[in-house]
Amino acid sequence: MVHHDTALQTTIARTVELTGVGVHSGADVTITISPAEADTGIRFVRTDGHAGPAIPALWQSVAATKLCTVLAGADGRSIGTVEHLMAAFRGLGIDNALVEVDGPELPIMDGSAAEFVEELELAGLFPLTKRRRMIRVVKPVRVEINGSVGELLPSDMPRFDITIDFSDTLVGRQNMVFDLTPGFFRKELARARTFGFLHEVEMLWKMGLARGSSLDNAVAIDGDRILNAGGVRWPNEFVRHKALDAVGDLALAGHAILGCYRSYKGGHRLNVAMVEALLSDTSAYEMVPAPAAAKIERPVERVIADLEERV
Ligand SMILES: [Zn+2]
Missing domain, CATH: 3.30.230.20 (lpxc deacetylase, domain 1)
Structure with missing residues (x-):
């Protein structure tokens, strides 16, 4: 590239x-x-x-x-x-x-x-x-939906702090913090697959939904087992995928967000509600020209070192 x-x-x-x-x-x-x-x-x-x-x-x-x-x-x-x-x-x-x-x-x-x-x-x-141009968060914005919590906080980097909590399954509680750069995205997020629980998929199939869903396009979990022959791509592939979803949903702001997105038990609904809450409050953000590369990129190795400490 x-x-x-x-x-x-x-x-x-x-x-x-x-x-x-x-x-x-x-x-x-x-x-x-x-x-x-x-x-x-x-x-x-x-x-x-x-x-x-x-x-x-x-x-x-x-x-x-x-x-x-x-x-x-x-x-x-x-x-x-x-x-x-x-x-x-x-x-x-x-x-x-x-x-x-x-x-x-x-x-x-x-x-x-x-x-x-x-x-x-x-x-x-x-x-x-x-x-x-970027959307710079200038004051904290918070959204809560049925036990999931999202916050956008001022930050000089496009940062994500994502936590999932499926304590009663093998997924468990996973957290991931990173600054979004192309290098990090490519290496650490792009390959993380969506996941689902077998009993939920079976229910969707009965309703005529998720008809294209298979082990070729999802990590399937049944109780304490992963059904895919190859297992997971990382032990925390689940939170990585939630982070990937958050990056994609926040892109619906129309510009990169210069701020820290912290989400707990989030999903598409929370992510989109977060974008709406931010952009509906003109005192919460300002449009700024994007800085040149040096300010945005950090060495990928350092971000990963941070990540390993936190996970
Ligand atoms: Zn997804």
């Missing part, structure tokens, strides 16, 4: 196409990701049936957050499971792109963002001439 001035907005250097199964419908879906001009942001378009209106990847477009993050356009048609691709855009620092989708949801791929990252990196980043 070409290194560039991180103060500038980016898009991708060429069009990328990916095909995979939709986790909820079980049907094949193809997405085409194309370069877009500065200040376009990320936009989704449904291309099956009549060509739908462009759906801006912003919290105002969110239609549902129950099993995945779903965006809907002005014509009411929706596109689901956008969070892992959104995480790939945010993680790699891609500000502008058009995503065409020929079905109701994005492909699940292997349940992580790995294949999106791989394809986007093969395409390469293309720097644009306009300055990138």
Whole structure:
């Protein structure tokens, strides 16, 4: 990947196409990701049936957050499971792109963002001439939903402090703290897969949901066993995936957030509510030009050392 001035907005250097199964419908879906001009942001378009209106990847477009993050356009048609691709855009620092989708949801791929990252990196980043802006948190904002708690706090780094707590299962309590950089994202988050408990998946199957869900695209847990033959990719793959989801959902703010996002037992609903709470309070944030690379990047090794101490 070409290194560039991180103060500038980016898009991708060429069009990328990916095909995979939709986790909820079980049907094949193809997405085409194309370069877009500065200040376009990320936009989704449904291309099956009549060509739908462009759906801006912003919290105002969110239609549902129950099993995945779903965006809907002005014509009411929706596109689901956008969070892992959104995480790939945010993680790699891609500000502008058009995503065409020929079905109701994005492909699940292997349940992580790995294949999106791989394809986007093969395409390469293309720097644009306009300055990138960030949302700087200037005062704490807090959201509580049914026992899950989210906070956005002022921080001079885009920082995440994610805790999950499934004390009664083999997942247990896991915490992860990191500063988001492309290097960290690629190495430590992109490959973390979604996970589910077998009894929940069986219930979803009965309801006609999660039809594309399998051991090829999720870590499945049954009691104190992991059903996937290869096991997990890291002992704390679960919290890493929740962190990946948080990166993707927070990207629905439309710009990188310069602040610390702390979440306890969070999920898509809490993440999106957090973005809404921040951006609905104009005294809680300000728009600032993105600093150049030196201020954003820290050596990945140091971040990982911090991480190992904390986990
Ligand atoms: Zn996820």
